[in-house]
Amino acid sequence: MIRQSTTITAILMMSLALVGCTLTRGSAIVIGAVRQPIDPAQVRLYVDLPAHYEKVALLTADSRNDFASQQNLTDAAIERVKKEAAKLGANGILIDGVGNYEIGASGAIVALNRTSAIGVAGVRTGKQVSGVAILVP
DSSP: OHHHHHHHHHHHHHHHHHHTOOEEEEEEEEOSOOOOOOOGGGOEEESSOOSSOEEEEEEEEEEEOSSSOHHHHHHHHHHHHHHHHHHTTOOEEEEEEEEEEEEEEEEEEEEOSSSOEEEEEEEEEEEEEEEEEEEOO
16 A cells, blocks of 8 residues: 555656646747847737838747646747847847647556556647747837
């Protein structure tokens, strides 16, 4: 009984550790002049073109976590795309897409004893953001 209890506790602790681990990736294709990096907090999001701007790069970012909400995944992807823009000295991002994508399915089965087991399964989802890094004077 103690071993079974220890196994369940270990599974729960590993699951809780994974809950906070949102993975993000980002990339940039430079199409304009790169400047000195800035603080990502200075990067603004745009859905309409500002009156004057320079294009700096095409950006994409994604985030994934089996247990995060769709809003948390969106927030993480936006933060990652801001970091990518800030590295290039861009102070704005013209957002042209936010979408969902499925990564696959995951699960685990743990044998409790010779006749019983528990299992957990779910669809793995993520969010993707794309846009153009811009410099707004």
